Amino acid sequence: MIGRSEEYAKMFELEGQLWWYRNLHERVVTALERQFGDRRDIQILDAGCGTGGMLDFLRRRGYTQLRGIDGSTDAVAFCNERGFSVTFLDLTTLASFEPAIQYDAIICNDVFCYFTESELPPLLLALARRLKSEGILVSNNNAFSVFEGQHDIAVGILRRFVLTDFEQLMPPTGLRIQRATYWSFVLSPMILLMRRWQRLQLRLGWQKPENAQSDVYLPSHWLNETLYRIVRTEQKFMSRTPFGSSLFMVVSSQHPSVK
Numbered sequence: 001m002i003g004r005s006e007e008y009a010k011m012f013e014l015e016g017q018l019w020w021y022r023n024l025h026e027r028v029v030t031a032l033e034r035q036f037g038d039r040r041d042i043q044i045l046d047a048g049c050g051t052g053g054m055l056d057f058l059r060r061r062g063y064t065q066l067r068g069i070d071g072s073t074d075a076v077a078f079c080n081e082r083g084f085s086v087t088f089l090d091l092t093t094l095a096s097f098e099p100a101i102q103y104d105a106i107i108c109n110d111v112f113c114y115f116t117e118s119e120l121p122p123l124l125l126a127l128a129r130r131l132k133s134e135g136i137l138v139s140n141n142n143a144f145s146v147f148e149g150q151h152d153i154a155v156g157i158l159r160r161f162v163l164t165d166f167e168q169l170m171p172p173t174g175l176r177i178q179r180a181t182y183w184s185f186v187l188s189p190m191i192l193l194m195r196r197w198q199r200l201q202l203r204l205g206w207q208k209p210e211n212a213q214s215d216v217y218l219p220s221h222w223l224n225e226t227l228y229r230i231v232r233t234e235q236k237f238m239s240r241t242p243f244g245s246s247l248f249m250v251v252s253s254q255h256p257s258v259k
């Protein structure tokens with residue numbers, strides 16, 4: 001994704017409006033409130049913060065101690081435009097970033113898919129080390145390879161995950177999955193059909209991989225609102241579902257003294 005300026009521009013423009021981002025941001029705040037109640041002074045790091053939509057949502061919800069890191073100059077520039085002074089940093093070097101500082105919450109949404117098999121365990125360990133003893137890591141990730149489509153090509157996703165991947169990856173780093181759910185379960189048939197159609201178009205040569213477009217586009221107002229209401233209702237009434245194109249997890253530090 002890094003270097004694809006047009007994808008950052010789309011994300012910056014649409015993440016405040018698009019049903020998917022709106023619900024993701026609400027899921028994150030719900031997780032923070034479950035852990036920290038009404039506290040708005042918790043130290044939060046958004047690792048791989050993109051164009052700052054999550055940080056902006058948190059700021060509007062009253063959170064005051066917000067930090068961001070991203071390895072893209074486009075992302076950092078868009079965050080600056082929102083008034084956030086985020087740090088340009090490759091997360092593979094997270095261990096060297098302000099090593100004395102620990103956070104109550106680290107958010108890492110849709111970032112792990114850019115890390116190889118050998119890069120991911122050290123990243124998880126580095127994140128674990130930056131959590132306070134009661135801290136949580138909140139992370140959304142692309143799920144199930146059946147959902148691969150043009151979006152994956154357009155934003156350069158290396159892999160998709162299932163929960164068992166993280167159940168194996170987390171314990172050696174001292175992290176423990178508190179809660180996890182796939183989403184959107186209700187919309188998964190529609191998303192699956194769309195992605196399969198995209199893959200068929202690619203296989204038949206009707207669509208060139210170099211012209212692949214991400215799913216970051218705004219549908220009509222009524223469709224956007226309908227999809228938003230569906231995912232919000234799912235979030236409210238189905239706390240854990242077995243299938244969906246994303247995997248949302250709340251992870252805590254297993255050993256308060258992981259160093």
Ligand SMILES: C[S@@+](CC[C@H](N)C(=O)[O-])C[C@H]1O[C@@H](n2cnc3c(N)ncnc32)[C@H](O)[C@@H]1O
Pocket residue numbers: 001002047048049050051053054069070071072075089090091092108109110111114155
């Ligand atoms: C799909 S975007 C998600 C952005 C944001 N977390 C969100 O939910 O909108 C992935 C982000 O991870 C960043 N990223 C990917 N690899 C990275 C790395 N090695 N170091 C730092 N940031 C990285 C990209 O620049 C991009 O902003």
